[in-house]
Amino acid sequence: MFFRIVILMLILFIVGCSSRHTPAPVVDVNAQLPLSKKIKNSLKATEYIVKKGETLYSISWRAGLDVRTIAQLNNIPAPYQIFPGQKIFLSPKLAKASKNKPSRESIQKQPQIVVKKPIATNKKQEYGEVTRGQKIVKKPLSKTGSFSQKVKRWVWPVNGKIIAKFSTRKQGNKGIDIAGSRNEPVKAAADGRVVYAGDVLRGYGKLVIVKHNDDYLSAYAHNDHILVKEQQAVKAGQVIAKMGDTDAERVMLHFEVRFRGKSVNPLKYLPRR
Numbered sequence: 001m002f003f004r005i006v007i008l009m010l011i012l013f014i015v016g017c018s019s020r021h022t023p024a025p026v027v028d029v030n031a032q033l034p035l036s037k038k039i040k041n042s043l044k045a046t047e048y049i050v051k052k053g054e055t056l057y058s059i060s061w062r063a064g065l066d067v068r069t070i071a072q073l074n075n076i077p078a079p080y081q082i083f084p085g086q087k088i089f090l091s092p093k094l095a096k097a098s099k100n101k102p103s104r105e106s107i108q109k110q111p112q113i114v115v116k117k118p119i120a121t122n123k124k125q126e127y128g129e130v131t132r133g134q135k136i137v138k139k140p141l142s143k144t145g146s147f148s149q150k151v152k153r154w155v156w157p158v159n160g161k162i163i164a165k166f167s168t169r170k171q172g173n174k175g176i177d178i179a180g181s182r183n184e185p186v187k188a189a190a191d192g193r194v195v196y197a198g199d200v201l202r203g204y205g206k207l208v209i210v211k212h213n214d215d216y217l218s219a220y221a222h223n224d225h226i227l228v229k230e231q232q233a234v235k236a237g238q239v240i241a242k243m244g245d246t247d248a249e250r251v252m253l254h255f256e257v258r259f260r261g262k263s264v265n266p267l268k269y270l271p272r273r
Contacts, residue, residue: 046091056080057195057209063090066261149213151190154269155236158253166265174263175256182251186241188234189218197226205246221254222246
């Protein structure tokens, strides 16, 4: 009798295993999100076609690059306006090759007229500039871009228990996850301007990205409601969203800080509590 029971249990176990046709989803315990969603959300391509609802900030966020780097590669001036269907280069090599390679249309439209320029008769001034009766003094280039711009004051976006900390692993948590209740107010962690508000980025749900200065951005994910619009100025502590569980396993706030496009540990900036 005992052996019959054992054999029956083995048969049920084998049948149960064979009934699964797809592998169980791999879940990152720290981030509370399936890794498949995080991988799809990351952007590792060398070029990208803009989709509706995206901003250059949201694209740079996915690519893990400084928005200024992408803007420079694609000759996009501030405030970095882009449009659906636009091709964005994420690789310096491709961008350079595209600039150096003239298109067929540009070759056909290029006029074959040679214009002779008159010889300049202006006098050179002592500062080496060609002027028309005015002295121009060369100003040294600003070096502030090489230094980090500090954020004056950081505040906690929500007051809740940290359920997942920052990780430097390749597929680790790029921020911190904070528990809370549905519709709990989510506040801006510092003064800044909203550069993205939407739900295009898979894995983040309803997301808000705030630019604090040229170096720092912060993000607030999985919201139930977004209360701000893009290009809106916000103050530290201002309510910008309501907590939810969009694209998450539970109600929580996923909070990230980026320094020049790279993920950094938010706990190094938020005040101790």
